[in-house]
Structures are given as C-alpha cells and as structure tokens.
Amino acid sequence: MNALRPAPRACERLAQASADFEAKLSQTQELLRAASRDHVAIKQASSLGAEDVVISHLIAELGLPITVFVLDTGALHHQTLALLERQQAAARWPIEVHRPDASRVIEWVARHGQSAIYERIESRKDCCRVRKLEPLARALQGQTAWITGLRREQSDARAEVPLVDTSELATLGRTKYNPLAHWSWGDVWHWIAHEQIDYNPLHDDFYPSIGCAPCTRAISLGEPFRAGRWWWEDESAKECGLHVRAA
Numbered sequence: 001m002n003a004l005r006p007a008p009r010a011c012e013r014l015a016q017a018s019a020d021f022e023a024k025l026s027q028t029q030e031l032l033r034a035a036s037r038d039h040v041a042i043k044q045a046s047s048l049g050a051e052d053v054v055i056s057h058l059i060a061e062l063g064l065p066i067t068v069f070v071l072d073t074g075a076l077h078h079q080t081l082a083l084l085e086r087q088q089a090a091a092r093w094p095i096e097v098h099r100p101d102a103s104r105v106i107e108w109v110a111r112h113g114q115s116a117i118y119e120r121i122e123s124r125k126d127c128c129r130v131r132k133l134e135p136l137a138r139a140l141q142g143q144t145a146w147i148t149g150l151r152r153e154q155s156d157a158r159a160e161v162p163l164v165d166t167s168e169l170a171t172l173g174r175t176k177y178n179p180l181a182h183w184s185w186g187d188v189w190h191w192i193a194h195e196q197i198d199y200n201p202l203h204d205d206f207y208p209s210i211g212c213a214p215c216t217r218a219i220s221l222g223e224p225f226r227a228g229r230w231w232w233e234d235e236s237a238k239e240c241g242l243h244v245r246a247a
C-alpha cells in the first residue's frame with residue numbers, strides 16, 4: 001500500500017531560476033548598495049513574506065546599514081509572528097516592530113465589529129488604515145527612502161512597478177526601491193533554497209501572498225498570485241493602501 005507522501009515544501013517545488021538570474025541578482029545587489037549610499041534615512045518594509053525575507057537576507061549579506069521594520073497589525077498568523085521572533089533572534093541589527101494604537105483598534109472593533117471588513121469595502125479599507133497605514137506612517141517618519149518586495153509578476157496592478165519609484169517624491173518626499181521588481185516567483189524561491197533562508201511555513205501550504213489572518217487564504221492550482229488576499233473583493237480593489245502610486 002502506498003503511504004501518502006507529504007507535499008513538497010515551497011522551496012522544493014517553486015525554486016526555478018530564470019536564465020538571466022545572475023544578472024538580475026547583480027542588479028539587485030547594486031541597487032541596494034546605491035540606495036544605502038544615497039540615503040542615510042532608509043528602511044526596508046518587511047511583511048515577512050518570501051520576497052521580503054530575500055531582501056532582508058541580501059541587506060544583511062551586503063552589510064548595509066538599512067533598518068528592517070515589520071507592521072504587526074495585531075491580526076497576523078501565528079506562523080508569521082513565530083518567523084518574526086526567529087528573525088529578531090538571528091538579526092545583526094534590531095528589527096523594528098510597529099503596531100497600531102491599541103485603543104483605536106479596540107474602539108474600531110467595538111464600533112464596527114471585525115466582520116465588517118467582509119461586508120463593506122470602505123470598512124475593510126478603514127481597518128487597513130487603522131492597523132496598517134497609521135503605523136506605516138510612523139515607521140517611515142523622517143525617512144527619505146524605503147524598500148519593498150513588490151514584483152511585477154504579482155498582479156496586473158503591479159505589472160509596471162519600477163526598480164526605483166519616485167512617484168512619492170513630490171507628495172511624501174521619499175523614494176521607493178523595489179529591488180525584486182523584475183524577479184520571477186521561481187527566482188525568489190531559487191534564492192531562498194540556495195541560501196537556505198528561513199521563511200514563513202504558510203508558503204508550504206499554498207499561501208503565496210501573506211497578510212493578516214482574517215484576509216488571507218491559501219490558493220488553488222491556477223488561481224492568480226494574489227487570489228488569496230481579500231478574496232471576496234474585486235481584483236481591482238486588492239491593495240491595502242501601502243502601495244498606491246501617485247498619478
């Protein structure tokens with residue numbers, strides 16, 4: 001009788017470097033060096049997803065003085081929080097953790113009820129505003145640049161993401177670096193497997209994009225990359241406000 005074999009881990013089934021991976025890697029490393037050279041006040045925003053653990057690893061390997069921060073919304077999966085603990089224990093420099101104002105969250109839930117996020121898009125965006133955008137603004141206060149894990153492949157809305165995004169310069173005075181913008185999903189996992197980078201085990205359970213627990217589910221074969229985020233909403237609405245580009 002055949003025993004059921006466990007599904008391969010994400011780092012086993014997804015790792016597949018592009019033909020030009022080495023060139024992409026060099027470009028990413030050079031971009032991170034240049035970002036660090038050009039900005040004293042620069043931070044990496046990490047969701048602790050696959051792209052972000054790759055970027056944090058590159059920053060550490062290159063020895064760049066770039067602070068990493070995480071937004072702990074109070075609604076993250078326990079697997080994400082456990083990864084944060086492991087990263088904090090292993091990090092050369094402290095990882096900043098920014099949380100929403102607890103009294104505002106309590107007041108919001110008391111007034112609206114947490115299930116309101118599934119009923120009205122305005123309520124969902126309002127929850128993101130309280131739990132994510134306000135702490136993000138605090139995390140980026142005084143920064144002239146930040147680094148994110150956005151990739152063009154992630155969704156149609158991100159198909160044009162540039163490596164260096166200056167669209168926030170006029171409004172917020174910041175440059176946004178997206179050093180993996182041109183990487184494929186296979187590239188990301190190739191580097192995780194190659195470098196044996198610690199990652200969120202939810203990726204093994206078919207969560208490609210990981211956010212808050214109430215708003216993230218696993219995806220099925222053939223579903224788009226971000227189908228598991230705010231799955232009850234239209235595709236066009238699937239951003240939380242962290243990455244809206246100025247027109």
Ligand code: SF4
Pocket residue numbers: 073075117124125127128129131132211212213214215240
């Ligand atoms: S992702 Fe969901 S739980 Fe997290 S802040 Fe947004 S609406 Fe709230």
